[in-house]
């Protein structure tokens with residue numbers, strides 16, 4: 310679980326627990342045993358901790374949370390043992406240093422990384438806090454303000470950003486050999502004093518401003534993470550780093566994680582973590598065809614038809630995924646101009662916030678290719694139709710696409726309820742047709758339902774699934790039925806809220822309560838965004854709208 314070797318006075322402890330070197334009890338034990346060997350070996354003057362395979366370390370093993378505190382060394386015991394080592398330890402980071410992985414690195418005396426590495430303390434996304442000293446060491450290294458930003462939101466940062474604020478001591482090019490580079494670095498620090506290198510002993514630079522900073526983040530967290538308990542507990546723990554000695558601060562951190570671990574919110578978020586990964590493994594029931602034995606078609610050129618609310622968001626998602634050729638077709642001049650302006654404004658916003666660089670923004674704008682007729686789509690690999698939710702308009706478009714697109718092109722419809730098979734039948738090759746149902750706003754919402762038509766080929770399904778993952782979506786394969794899965798679930802929610810209106814509540818009152826509970830948007834805001842007319846059309850088509858029925862009548866009769 311951790312391999313040990315010695316090279317030129319440097320002991321190498323390499324974590325070996327594929328696929329992501331999570332810190333299971335065996336790995337922690339392996340690190341401790343190796344550390345003892347290194348400390349006892351007089352020929353060893355420095356130590357490097359690295360990860361084998363694709364990554365340094367993604368943190369505690371989430372599957373072992375229930376037993377985490379029972380086995381020695383626990384992660385919070387291990388980090389203190391590492392930091393107090395009399396021999397300098399260098400963390401050699403490639404891939405990810407996430408959660409407990411970063412906490413291990415913070416306990417080392419030096420940290421070096423490949424420029425491609427990503428760092429994060431994402432525990433808050435699992436409803437907990439960094440419980441191995443992260444809330445106490447990070448503020449001592451980068452201050453309270455930046456620590457609150459890192460820990461309360463759990464976002465990942467590049468090694469370069471981490472170096473700029475003082476987490477990483479040396480960056481190596483992404484193609485360097487991280488182990489070789491780290492060993493050389495370790496040799497260069499042999500004999501240097503460790504006095505200023507034990508992070509838990511450092512003062513917190515902006516400690517005097519803690520109340521002010523705390524207030525600022527309470528406000529931000531209150532808005533961005535409404536209803537979530539963990540972010541506030543994270544802020545409290547970080548505050549204690551400013552007010553208390555390390556040992557006392559650690560007690561507070563411990564109280565925080567004990568309160569959060571096992572909470573309903575944490576259990577749900579952990580369930581979600583694994584569920585989101587499970588859905589990547591799709592299968593076509595009863596055929597033996599699945600994600601493991603089906604290869605996607607190579608997609609370089611994508612086209613989006615329609616630049617309304619959905620089309621704009623889909624185009625943005627494709628650009629963010631790095632697609633270098635995105636044709637956009639919108640025949641209505643005003644809609645086209647508004648759509649393109651919207652996309653460019655959003656990209657400007659990303660660049661202004663630093664989410665993307667100016668160069669990335671320019672290359673995304675260059676990737677946008679407005680087209681004015683179907684002929685121009687003839688060499689497109691994937692077409693996503695996102696026009697008005699009308700069967701006749703969609704059929705008309707797919708008939709044209711069937712005529713002009715190359716035979717291997719994947720033709721996707723972004724319908725939220727229409728029959729994908731009926732649309733597919735108007736093309737000469739129904740097996741090339743699939744549903745790709747995005748949720749508004751498509752550049753923000755993470756869910757993508759790919760709808761398997763009865764004729765969709767496995768390769769076409771694999772392509773839609775792969776494209777969803779390239780766009781960073783939680784991509785789920787569903788069957789072709791009315792409302793698919795998302796809207797069938799959502800419908801029960803809307804039925805209940807509609808009953809509330811019938812009982813006298815105003816839409817804004819319902820929305821206020823839902824937002825207070827933690828929903829990003831209220832149910833009626835969502836309706837306004839997606840278009841209430843879409844729901845009306847769906848219900849009318851399925852004869853669910855009957856104005857004669859009195860309030861309180863069962864929904865199906867209305």
Ligand SMILES: CCCCCCCCCCCCC[C@H](O)CC(=O)SCCNC(=O)CCNC(=O)[C@H](O)C(C)(C)COP(=O)(O)OP(=O)(O)OC[C@H]1O[C@@H](n2cnc3c(N)ncnc32)[C@H](O)[C@@H]1OP(=O)(O)O
Pocket residue numbers: 328329331367368369370371372377378383384385405407408409410412431432435438439440441443566567570571583586587
């Ligand atoms: C009841 C009272 C109890 C009191 C207890 C008090 C004491 C407790 C002390 C605990 C101290 C712990 C402190 C520590 O701070 C806690 C943590 O470290 S929590 C973990 C934090 N890390 C994360 O959240 C990272 C999670 N992983 C990711 O985000 C991603 O995997 C990635 C790093 C971005 C990489 O993404 P990808 O390359 O896409 O890879 P996958 O996501 O597909 O992952 C591949 C494979 O690995 C599995 N996996 C990933 N991370 C973990 C993990 N941390 N533990 C276990 N398994 C992990 C993932 O599920 C995939 O599996 P597959 O689907 O292939 O089977």
